Amino acid sequence: MSNNQLISGIILSPLKQIFHAQGDVFHAMKRCDAGFAGFGEAYFSTIAKGEIKAWKKHTEMTLNLVVPVGKIRFVAYDDRENSVTKGIFNEFVLSIENYARLTIPPHVWLAFQGIEEKNLLLNIANLEHNPNEIVRKSLEEICFSW
Numbered sequence: 001m002s003n004n005q006l007i008s009g010i011i012l013s014p015l016k017q018i019f020h021a022q023g024d025v026f027h028a029m030k031r032c033d034a035g036f037a038g039f040g041e042a043y044f045s046t047i048a049k050g051e052i053k054a055w056k057k058h059t060e061m062t063l064n065l066v067v068p069v070g071k072i073r074f075v076a077y078d079d080r081e082n083s084v085t086k087g088i089f090n091e092f093v094l095s096i097e098n099y100a101r102l103t104i105p106p107h108v109w110l111a112f113q114g115i116e117e118k119n120l121l122l123n124i125a126n127l128e129h130n131p132n133e134i135v136r137k138s139l140e141e142i143c144f145s146w
Contacts, residue, residue, distance in 0.1 A: 005085060005088055006085075006090060007076055007077075007078045007083075007085045007088055007090050007108060008078065008080075008083050008084055008085045008105075009103075009104075009105030009108065010076060010090060010102070010103060010104060010105065010108065011034050011035045011101075011102075011103035012092060012100050012101075012102055012103075013033065013034060013035060013100055013101045013103070014099070014100050015027045015028065015066065015099050015100055015101055017096075017099055026066075026068050026096075026099065028064075028066045028068075028101065028122060028124060029064055029066075029101060029124050033101075034103070035062070035064050035101065035103030036064070036126075037062040037126035038126040038127075039124070039126065040061070040125050040126050040127035040128040041125050041127075041128045041129060042122065042123065042124045042125070043122075043123055043125075044120055044121065044122055044123075045120075045121045045123065046114075046118070046119060046120055046121070047072060047112065047113070047114035047119045047121065048114050048119070049114045049115065049116060049117050049119070050113070050114060051113065051114050052111060052112070052113045052139060052146060053111060053112055053113075054111030054112075054137070054138070054139040054142070055077070055109045055110070055111045055136065055137040055138070055139065055141065055142050056109070056110055056111070056134060056135070056136050056137075057106075057107055057108060057109045057110065057134075057135050058104075058106050058107075058133055058134055058135075059106055059107060059133045059134075059135065060106055060127055060130070060133045061106060061125050061126060061127045061130075061133060062103065062104070062105055062106060062125065062126045062127075063102075063103065063104040063110070063123055063125055064101055064102070064103050064123065064124040064125070065094070065101065065102040065103075065104065065121060065122070065123055066094070066099075066100075066101050066102075066121070066122040066124070067094035067095055067096075067099075067119070067120065067121055067122075068096070068120055068122060069096075069118055069119065069120035070095065070114065070115065070116035070117070070118050070119030070120055071093060071094070071095035071097075071114075071115035071116045071119065072093070072094055072095070072112050072113065072114060072115060072119050072121055073091065073092070073093050073112060073113045073115055074091070074092045074093075074094065074102060074110065074111075074112045075089060075090070075091050075110070075111050075112070075113075075144055075146075076089065076090045076091075076092075076104060076108050076109065076110050077089050077108070077109040077110075077111075077142055077144070078108055078109075079109065080107050080108070089144060093115070095115075095116075109137070109142060111139070111142075111144070113146065
């Protein structure tokens with residue numbers, strides 16, 4: 001993390017890995033887990049090494065992000081008016097070595113960068129995709145040193 005204080009509403013949950021000679025199991029989410037806000041859809045996304053997908057915030061959707069392949073750097077930014085963590089950035093790197101689920105609540109900005117050659121992201125969202133509840137900004141519109 002780039003700040004010791006976690007942005008209000010963000011949850012970082014270590015996930016269980018079960019290693020087996022015939023193939024490994026990597027947990028992602030259970031209905032009883034912190035951050036589960038219902039199920040709308042699950043999808044995979046890739047990001048190339050060095051590329052940055054920035055900035056996006058959802059006005060209704062809760063994201064639950066897991067990286068089962070590669071390594072991805074996530075940066076969250078809180079600009080919510082009445083938030084106790086307004087103005088704070090958090091930075092997380094998720095991978096098999098740091099296997100965890102990152103929960104991002106609505107109204108928190110998120111950008112992410114691919115670190116390895118192949119990077120795969122799983123999002124378990126509480127809502128189905130709705131382009132009307134997404135706000136976007138270019139990389140330059142939020143000042144962060146990548």
